[in-house]
Amino acid sequence: MSTMACDDRTDLDEQTSKDAPQSPGHPAWLKSAVFYEIYPQSFRDSNADGIGDLPGIIEKLDYIENLGCNALWINPCFDSPFKDAGYDVRDYRRVAPRYGTNEDLIELFRQAHGRGIHVLLDLVPGHTSEEHEWFVQSKRAERSAFSDRYIWTDSAFHGYSMPFIGGESERDATYILNFFKCQPALNYGFAKRDQPWQSAPDSQAAQGTQAAMIDIMRFWLARGCDGFRVDMANSLVKNDGDDKPETIRVWQHMLGTVKREYPQSAFVSEWGVPKQALAAGFDMDFYLDWRWDGTGNGYNLLARNVDDALDERHDHSYFSAVGGGSIRAFLDDYLPQYEASKDYGDFCFITCNHDSPRLAPRLTARERAIAYGMFLTMPGVPFLYYGDEIGMRYRSLPTVEGGYARTGSRTPMQWDDGDNLGFSEAPATVLYLPVDDADDAPTVADQLDDEHSTLTWVRRLLALRAEREALRASSSFAVTTAPDDGRVFAYRRCSPQGEELLVAMNPGIRAERVFASSDPAHDAENRASNEQKHIQAAATHDPLISLGSYSWDQDGLIMGPQSFAIFALR
Ligand code: GLC
Ligand code: CA
DSSP: OOOOOTTOOOOOBTOOOTTOTTSOOBOGGGGGOOEEEEOGGGTOOSSSSSSOOHHHHHHTHHHHHHHTOOEEEEOOOEEOOOSSTTSSOSEEEEEOTTTOOHHHHHHHHHHHHHTTOEEEEEEOOSBOOTTSHHHHHHTSSSOOTTTTSBOBOSOTTOOOSSOEEOSSOSSSSOEEBSSSTTOBBBOOOBSSOOSTTOOOTTSHHHHHHHHHHHHHHHHHHTTTOOEEEETTGGGSSBTOTTTOHHHHHHHHHHHHHHHHHOTTOEEEESOSOHHHHHHTTOSEEEOOOOEETTEEOHHHHHHOOSSSTTOOTTOOOTTOTTTOOOTHHHHHHHHHHHHHHTTTSEEEOBSOOTTSOOSBTTSOHHHHHHHHHHHTTSSSOOEEETTGGGTOBOOOOOOOTTOGGGGGGOOOOOOSSSGGGGTOSSOGGGSSSOOOOOTTOOOHHHHHTOTTSHHHHHHHHHHHHHHOGGGSTTSEEEEEEOOTTSSOEEEEEEOTTSOEEEEEEEOSSSOEESOOTTOTTSOGGGGOHHHHHHHHGGGGSOOSEEESOEEEETTEEEEOTTEEEEEEOO
């Protein structure tokens, strides 16, 4: 692996990507954005009915601002039968009554903007609820403008190689599902067609679906929303193969149209292949957590490299002090994707999301602090999942609203020692999900003034990120130390103005050297003498932030057990 020069990333600020002529520039505000993901049903209940709501989010905007986040992603808050917690949308243009009204959402945009906070809603373009009016129309025997809005076969007795449902409609056909049974797939056409009932991606029917989705985006953007997190963005066109050319084309059209009208709007995809997602016109793509049959992707290797989210004994995550190994396995997955996408937009780290297990309690507070040190200082725009900043715990809970194993990451936010830990004044029995009942359940109130708390650490990291150009999303990134046989990981981040920082961490239990010109076990390419001198100069500086111990000698930096530090080099 070769190390990169620290100044090889073009500044993406409001610039059109060179090889992607269709993609308009990225909004300037993203460059310094730090997102906070809010699961609305679990954040703050303002009217004591047991479920979080929009006025509850408004109540907590000051908290979010003080934390250091300047952008929100709110999980679906639209009218829904909630068989998949709102990812089964019944009416895209109406806030679910349990969360409030459209006026409440517009008020949230207004109050957030007053604090410099941008707000992304969650767009579910690939399917609706089976109760959506389009689908109700589409199921009818007689033809209508909605007959081809979904994917129907040509007989109630014919299936296809995708999950489908028969016997539910007046119409003599089966329909294709996108996810759960309650989520029929919208029709964006098929790239490869082998059945007469399959539309082409440029058919009138498929274009009608695109136009309808564009109108939904316009509806909320016109009311003050700043963009969308887009659900299952990579699977709109069916039979599209691994490279997704037709799905990319669909997004280029939809995002191109919307961004021409709202150039400051931002879009982040649930895609997980940044090269494709950014070519499709998204500003950012998530580094998703993937694990199949005991094998994880790069992100999974960092902090979720275990089959059972609560099993710390078998955890081989990089950040596990005893169970972890070298950072190389992560870099093998990450670097090619970063390299292939860095000139076109952002590849984003999450601390967790509503679909993945939280890191606590499996990882200790110290292990998580080092993980956050990395997640919040890598390239891209970071996403902090509500409650991770206080170490809220994944819990083993029965499923609610189609959550299944995900339910344990969706419990109510823990504010203080009031009723239901400050989440709601409703009786505990009517809460959306139970609050953590442990005696030592972490709360915001307990951690705010504790200088050793996770909350204080996250606030300090975010304050540093806000101060330093080198930590901005698109500032360049270069690995400086990543031994095969050790636990340390160090990288440089450099701003276009020449500010240069060294981020170093050691999640392991033994002290380790970061730069060792005399030690052949370490990366040869990192021993270039001028680099060595350059880094050496930092020895005279105190770190900008640190956890645990570190020391410098004539060969370089030694990071103590379970340590993290950032040094200014220039
Ligand atoms: C996405 C969402 C998930 C939802 C699914 C179906 O993966 O993040 O929560 O269940 O799509 O919409
Ligand atoms: Ca409520």
